[in-house]
Amino acid sequence: MFTRVMLIGLFAVSIILPMIPVEKVYAGTAQIVISEVQTGGFDDLLIEDSRLEFIELHNQTVEPIDITGWKVQYFGGTRTDVLDPLAVPTREIFSFSGLMDGSGYVVISYENYVSGADGYFGAGSTATSGLLARSGGHIRIVNAMGELVDLLAWGTAKVPETKAVAEIKAGYSAERHVNEMIEYTLTDTNNNFLDFTSTDVPTPQGGGLHQPLPEEEIPVEEPPVPPCDNVIITEILPNPDGTDTGNEFIEIYNPTTETIILSDCILKTSSSSKQYMFELNAQLDPKEYRALYDGTTGLTLANAAGGEVLLLGTTADYSTQYPTDLAANHSWSLIDNRWQISAQPTPGVLNVLPIEIPETGGDEEIELDPCEPGKYRSPDTNRCRNVQVFTAGLTPCGIGQVRSPETNRCRNITNLVASLVPCRADQERSADTNRCRNVLGTTTQTPCQEGYERNAETNRCRKSTNNASASPSVGSLTKDAPESRLNYIFLIVTSIAVLGYGGYEYRRDLSNTFTRIKTNIAARRAVK
The missing domain is CATH 2.60.40 (Immunoglobulin-like)
Known part of the structure; x- marks a missing residue:
């Protein structure tokens, strides 16, 4: 009896267990799902070709999604680590780059199968078979962070979403049902068996993958050149x-x-x-x-x-x-x-070198054309230059100046002794500077004080060198007074320091002596 109950229980578990959904580590709600898969077909001669494969994806939202870095991976039917995000797939089928249109479809196929596909896999392969096993396998989508987005298992696959789709026969495809409740979406109950149906008319749809428009380059304005930096x-x-x-x-x-x-x-x-x-x-x-x-x-x-x-x-x-x-x-x-x-200044215009007059090698003189009116010939450059003032109404030159006949400018006269103001009686005029200066020995001088004599060179009083043995004058005493005061101050400070040190050394004896004197005075007052 017990054995019969156990057999009935195991039979019930074997029926119910496949209906329990497999827990998937999805990146939130599946916004992009696998919508159709074909694992092989027939060519124009009706010969089976397992390379006639495609995988179709659908965007369940109405907003574009950036699928750059997303991958389609294939795991063999016997693999059990499909849900492990770190598991290495049997084959990397495709890696996306770009934006997937809202409610759009993207299809990738084996090379040269679906015309106008959004991408191709198997490029350069010399194999005669495709990349997706017809008898059973897993296809999963992972995002750029490696998170599982959607999973489809068929045939003998070990890790389906709840229950695997039946084996996908040649010329057939597994196609996801349309969601009748929500427009532009497909059914997604996390049960591959219920969500997909087998059809003998594969309908790969694509064109929903676009590269993002390049960001408009904002012209960078060159910072203004700081003032003077190029002057x-x-x-x-x-x-x-x-x-x-x-x-x-x-x-x-x-x-x-x-x-x-x-x-x-x-x-x-x-x-x-x-x-x-x-x-x-x-x-x-x-x-x-x-x-x-x-x-x-x-x-x-x-x-x-x-x-x-x-x-x-x-x-x-x-x-x-x-x-x-x-x-x-x-x-x-x-x-x-x-x-x-x-020798040719050019204010306000391009600088140029003066034209050199070629040497003739002899005494032959070169005749130059006369300058135009209002110009004169420079003796340095032999070129004609404008006379800066060539009008009649010239401002008279200042005192001590004369007008140059060549430039019409006023120039200083260096020796105009006749127009100079006469010097005083006790002064004479310097031949070098043309200025008046005092004549030594012509002025009344104050006698030097006792102990001093007049210097013949500077005409100033200085201490006499012949009175060293004489008695000191009032001036010398006055001069030596600061040194004497310093000696007295040093003596007083030294005495105070000695007395202070003695008082510190004999402080106890002095204290006892003052105490005895104070006691004696108090006793005498008491007797009186």
């Missing part, structure tokens, strides 16, 4: 003809094709601590040369000593050192990317 210094004239003031200049140049803002630029020289800051919104046009005169900048340029000119920008500085003792009207110019001395 260079091209010419310096520290020693112009005639008066320096108002005629010295520093030339700057913009070598770029863009306008440069000069608002934050600073120009300075080594001659002083002064700085010149350009006006607000000042700019330098492309390829523009600009001469900045000292009357505008307030900057002076040393002549004999030479110096340095600096153009300070926000992130970069430009500087150049010009040589000492530049001749009059000779500039320090940047010509052909090389600094050199030029």
